[in-house]
Amino acid sequence: MTNKRNQSRSADWDTYRPDRADSSQSMRRARDTHRERRALELQDLKDRTEGRQERVNELEITRRERAAELERARLDEKRRGVNPETERQTLAKGRRDAAADVRDQNLLRVERNRPDAITSVAQQAAQAHQEHRQERSVVNDPTSAEYRGLVEIKRDSAERLRQHRAERDAEDVKLAGERRIAAAHMAREARRTRMLREMEEETGLNSRETQLAEVGALAKLMSEVREEMAAEKGMKVSTPKPVERTPEQTEALIDLARVNIAEVRKAMSKPEAPESSKTHEKVGGLLSKLLGRKRRSA
Known part of the structure; x- marks a missing residue:
């Protein structure tokens, strides 16, 4: 029993040892990464602090240089015996005097040009008045x-x-x-x-039967008329052979014949229509002639 227990423990230890080694390596890599990141953060903080200190030093140097320049200017003015307030007032007075001179010159120029401007405006007004009066005289003069x-x-x-x-x-x-x-x-x-x-x-x-009968009668009548006309001219008319048609072709022929019959009936009724109905009158006359020939032959 003791040997079996020891063997199982050694087997477990052999299985656990690679996992532990992998975990140790992972922890070591994580620790190294953390140290590197922390070192970078510390370096960045140090750089920012140094930069801030450099800017403060530069500002301090600039302030000292400006103060030194002001002090030198004050000492120079004191040595020359010039008061800063008096100098400022003198400069302001000079600017006011220059502006006053410019304003006076503008007023003098306007005063010199005013008579010429008044004369020019008066001349323009007189010319416009003269033109308007001439236009009114021309418009109101019937003899012009x-x-x-x-x-x-x-x-x-x-x-x-x-x-x-x-x-x-x-x-x-x-x-x-x-x-x-x-x-x-x-x-x-x-x-x-x-x-x-x-x-x-x-x-x-x-009805369909009536339409078929009308189509057949009309076809027979037309064939007889063609035969009579050919006989009068001494010509031989060949009888057409019957053609087998599909139901769609038959329906199309019925529709065409229906339209022709409707036009013939409309022409035979002789309605009062404009000049465009002359064609229907010709169709009615042709049908009447065909019917007359049919009766005479009978």
Whole structure:
């Protein structure tokens, strides 16, 4: 038991020894670092103290030199027999006398220039008065050319202003009339469109079967007309082959035919429209001609 205990203690000691060595080295490095930092702080404090003492010494030296200079100046003045207060008063009196001389010279110069200035101002006032009187005489004299020129200018300005106002009023009236005509035309077109839509809803013309039937009838009628026209001219018309179309193409053709049928119906109703409706009248005439030919051939 004793040997086992001793062996375990030696094993623990072997394990603890490296850790203790590492801890000792860390503590030693920390202590060295602290000593270095403390040495640097002490050196900085010493440098600041020495600098402060040097500045104090320099100020003291400067103060002593200034006091010595003042003492030498006082001794020199005493040796010459000059009183500092008397000298200060003498200098102040000299400055006051110089300022008074400058002020007197300025006043004398102003007094010398005053008559010339008064004369110049009077001449300018007289000249301005003369020019103003001449202008009034010219403006108030009906026989003068200037008066007639001013009157002519005013008359021309008034005439141009009147013409401008008349043109502006005429333009406003024209624009108002065009707006009323456009509003009436739009209202009439909207009313006609609404009536056509109501008629289609009542008669069932808006259904898909009716639209397809109208498209087929219109295509058949157009093909017969082309054949008749080709027969009159002695030409051979080739019958187009049926084309297989997708549902999207069929819908597009139906929409196009719907628009054409609406335009034809609108043209056949012969509404009162401006000159832009001549195209619809031509379409209505063409459809009437086609229908007439169809009846004659029947």
